[in-house]
Amino acid sequence: MLTAIIALASLALLASFGLAMAARVFAVEIDPKVEAIEEALPGANCGVCGLPGCAELARHIAEGTAEVDACPVGGEAVAHMIASIMGQTFEGGGVRSVAMVMCNGDDEVAAKRFFYNGVYDCNSAALLFGGDKACSYGCLGQGTCAGVCPFGAIDMLPSGLARVNPEKCTGCTKCVSACPKGIIKMIPSDRTVHILCSSHDKGGKVRKSCRVGCIGCQRCVKAAPEGAIEMEENLAVVNYEADIPHTVAESCPMNTIVIRGPGIVEELDTENKAAVEGRA
Amino acid sequence: MGSFFGGIHPRYNKELSDRQAIETMPLPGKLIVHFTQNLGAPPRPIVKKGDDVKKGQVIAEPGGFVSAPVHAPTSGTVKSIDVYPHPAGTDMPAAVIVPDGNDEWADGCDVERDTNLLDADAIKNLIQAGGLVGKGGAAFPTHVKLSPPPGKKINLLIINGAECEPYLTADHRLMLDRPSEILEGAALFARVIGVDLIIVAIERNKPDAIGRMSEHAAGRAGFSIEAMDVVYPQGAEKQLIYSLTKRRVPAGGLPMDVGVLVQNVGTAYAAYEAVTFDRPLIERVVTVTGSGIVQPKNVLARIGATFEDLIAFCGGLKSDTGKIISGGPMMGVAQYSLDASVTKGTSGIVLLTNDEIPQFTGDACIRCGRCVNVCPMGLNPSALSIFIERMMFERAGEYNVMDCIECGCCAYVCPSRRPMVHHLRRGKAEVRKAAKKAG
Ligand code: SF4
Ligand code: SF4
Ligand code: SF4
Ligand code: SF4
Numbered sequence: 001m002l003t004a005i006i007a008l009a010s011l012a013l014l015a016s017f018g019l020a021m022a023a024r025v026f027a028v029e030i031d032p033k034v035e036a037i038e039e040a041l042p043g044a045n046c047g048v049c050g051l052p053g054c055a056e057l058a059r060h061i062a063e064g065t066a067e068v069d070a071c072p073v074g075g076e077a078v079a080h081m082i083a084s085i086m087g088q089t090f091e092g093g094g095v096r097s098v099a100m101v102m103c104n105g106d107d108e109v110a111a112k113r114f115f116y117n118g119v120y121d122c123n124s125a126a127l128l129f130g131g132d133k134a135c136s137y138g139c140l141g142q143g144t145c146a147g148v149c150p151f152g153a154i155d156m157l158p159s160g161l162a163r164v165n166p167e168k169c170t171g172c173t174k175c176v177s178a179c180p181k182g183i184i185k186m187i188p189s190d191r192t193v194h195i196l197c198s199s200h201d202k203g204g205k206v207r208k209s210c211r212v213g214c215i216g217c218q219r220c221v222k223a224a225p226e227g228a229i230e231m232e233e234n235l236a237v238v239n240y241e242a243d244i245p246h247t248v249a250e251s252c253p254m255n256t257i258v259i260r261g262p263g264i265v266e267e268l269d270t271e272n273k274a275a276v277e278g279r280a
Numbered sequence: 281m282g283s284f285f286g287g288i289h290p291r292y293n294k295e296l297s298d299r300q301a302i303e304t305m306p307l308p309g310k311l312i313v314h315f316t317q318n319l320g321a322p323p324r325p326i327v328k329k330g331d332d333v334k335k336g337q338v339i340a341e342p343g344g345f346v347s348a349p350v351h352a353p354t355s356g357t358v359k360s361i362d363v364y365p366h367p368a369g370t371d372m373p374a375a376v377i378v379p380d381g382n383d384e385w386a387d388g389c390d391v392e393r394d395t396n397l398l399d400a401d402a403i404k405n406l407i408q409a410g411g412l413v414g415k416g417g418a419a420f421p422t423h424v425k426l427s428p429p430p431g432k433k434i435n436l437l438i439i440n441g442a443e444c445e446p447y448l449t450a451d452h453r454l455m456l457d458r459p460s461e462i463l464e465g466a467a468l469f470a471r472v473i474g475v476d477l478i479i480v481a482i483e484r485n486k487p488d489a490i491g492r493m494s495e496h497a498a499g500r501a502g503f504s505i506e507a508m509d510v511v512y513p514q515g516a517e518k519q520l521i522y523s524l525t526k527r528r529v530p531a532g533g534l535p536m537d538v539g540v541l542v543q544n545v546g547t548a549y550a551a552y553e554a555v556t557f558d559r560p561l562i563e564r565v566v567t568v569t570g571s572g573i574v575q576p577k578n579v580l581a582r583i584g585a586t587f588e589d590l591i592a593f594c595g596g597l598k599s600d601t602g603k604i605i606s607g608g609p610m611m612g613v614a615q616y617s618l619d620a621s622v623t624k625g626t627s628g629i630v631l632l633t634n635d636e637i638p639q640f641t642g643d644a645c646i647r648c649g650r651c652v653n654v655c656p657m658g659l660n661p662s663a664l665s666i667f668i669e670r671m672m673f674e675r676a677g678e679y680n681v682m683d684c685i686e687c688g689c690c691a692y693v694c695p696s697r698r699p700m701v702h703h704l705r706r707g708k709a710e711v712r713k714a715a716k717k718a719g
Contacts, residue, residue, distance in 0.1 A: 113616045114616035117639060117641070118699055119642075119669075119699050119702045119703060119706065121706070123706055123710070124703070124706045127369070127702075127705055127706060127709060128613070129365060129369055129370060130370065130371060
């Protein structure tokens with residue numbers, strides 16, 4: 001009994017000595033900056049920066065291979081903190097870029113060609129004739145973008161449209177590449193005049209498939225300041241560099257132009273409102 | 281003859297149309313002829329609005345080696361070129377041809393020649409010029425199958441008359457109504473690739489076709505008619521080869537890798553027409569059937585005949601018809617518009633009534649393994665569908681999703697009613713996309 005205790009105790013002593021030595025010999029020097037930066041990062045390990053987790057980004061920033069504002073989730077506040085850790089100054093002050101779904105043709109206003117009851121996923125829906133919408137450019141409303149958004153920033157309206165919540169959007173662009181219709185655009189978050197249509201079809205065809213689609217009449221182009229709205233293949237496209245007065249919306253016979261953005265209260269019908277607020 | 285692993289026994293419903301001899305549909309008021317009618321490179325259109333065309337004139341040139349020309353199905357005028365629904369499930373550009381009623385052949389077409397004077401290359405060139413593609417549904421250009429790379433030796437030709445897809449009877453009727461032409465066409469294929477053994481494989485549920493083909497094959501050297509077990513998908517290329525020869529086509533491989541060439545009976549018939557008479561592929565037999573049509577028929581229709589005109593020729597729709605499928609119920613594609621038109625690969629139109637269309641939403645996989653038991657490709661559809669649902673496409677690729685032949689056996693047996701084939705098609709599309717990106 002006694003020998004057993006002594007034997008084990010000495011083994012333990014020997015092992016702990018070995019461990020202590022190993023810790024000294026193999027010690028990895030951690031740059032205190034890396035630790036501090038990691039502390040400042042949100043710690044969500046979302047991968048949106050393109051690196052596997054916050055610790056990796058911290059290392060890259062400390063080594064100078066990533067910018068201080070490389071974390072889109074943390075935004076400017078985090079960028080400032082990291083900049084001071086790095087002994088730099090962060091200018092910031094720029095406008096965030098956020099995603100916007102360039103289609104407003106929900107089930108109320110946009111016609112469907114058939115009844116789709118396949119897999120709930122836009123890529124799957126697009127396999128069959130490009131989707132059930134009469135408009136071949138429109139949002140399929142099967143929520144693929146909402147599914148990939150790491151920040152829950154996209155609401156699926158019960159009326160069959162995806163809608164980005166600019167408050168929650170970090171500008172990571174994951175939704176942009178996930179959408180099979182390619183209708184999600186990144187825009188400056190302070191802009192308020194939007195043409196929510198992506199259809200390059202001619203006016204006559206658009207009228208047949210959607211009540212809020214751009215028919216390419218160019219009235220908005222004339223109503224807006226020079227170069228603020230431009231035509232691209234039958235579609236009026238907002239130049240987000242330009243300042244556009246809200247009154248331009250009134251020039252559109254199709255109500256395609258929507259005023260939406262910071263400080264603007266938009267009217268949503270009750271069901272859609274519930275969906276947006278329920279997730280807020 | 282025996283069978284392959286897996287498979288199912290659906291209700292075939294072939295009795296609706298298998299007694300109807302092939303009827304020729306009169307020229308309709310317009311034909312919507314798709315430019316893309318083959319697997320591989322899409323052909324390049326060479327006509328424009330307002331052009332007059334003759335029957336058999338090329339209206340789209342091959343877009344590469346794996347591509348087949350498209351010919352005008354009758355004489356008339358190209359009224360417009362626009363996007364129309366393609367029965368394979370996409371909207372694609374097509375020429376609308378308004379027939380002039382004369383049905384006049386272009387120069388050089390419709391002239392009989394002595395095929396005994398032709399060598400292998402000459403036959404192959406005529407098949408290529410005739411725009412032949414596999415008429416079983418996949419529409420793979422025929423001349424490509426007839427051009428094995430140097431090291432590959434083919435020693436067996438299988439003429440596929442299995443027609444395992446429920447409802448469809450086009451091949452069945454062709455074997456009854458045009459048996460010697462099919463055998464002539466098969467003999468031409470055999471001459472191109474230099475084989476002496478030709479097996480015509482027919483499922484046992486078509487005893488009359490087996491009898492008719494045997495009668496006509498008697499006295500012809502090299503032909504053997506084989507009765508196959510009735511199990512879906514017996515007519516799928518790799519399954520048929522295994523049933524007949526016990527040779528396994530390797531994953532991602534082709535029948536020529538095991539020395540076999542498979543051609544559909546309809547394609548053999550088209551080869552006979554193209555080589556003997558210089559008549560390109562401008563018409564085919566289409567089964568119009570199902571409980572949603574007034575008179576089920578096997579129709580010899582021009583390529584480009586709209587589903588609307590075909591349905592009218594078969595007495596019209598019944599009042600409670602709710603679904604139109606191009607192809608059969610297992611592998612076909614539901615259509616949204618009667619503007620869809622017959623292509624070289626359109627084997628049938630199945631019309632179902634509302635009470636035959638179950639509406640359901642799939643549930644989660646309960647891992648019962650039934651799909652694994654029936655998958656004729658030996659895949660694990662359960663795991664594949666779950667990977668794809670979770671967007672783990674790389675894993676799906678590792679689990680050989682690309683080998684899936686979209687036969688639908690897994691979906692047929694799934695007690696959770698999971699939309700398996702839809703998942704699998706998506707998975708295949710994503711794997712293809714990723715491969716393209718990677719170069
Ligand atoms: S996925 Fe789209 S909506 Fe979500 S945070 Fe990224 S950019 Fe914004
Ligand atoms: S925006 Fe694109 S991904 Fe999102 S629901 Fe619409 S079609 Fe689908
Ligand atoms: S559809 Fe594909 S996975 Fe399903 S049983 Fe057929 S081959 Fe197997
Ligand atoms: S049959 Fe359906 S439920 Fe059963 S293992 Fe396959 S996918 Fe899952």
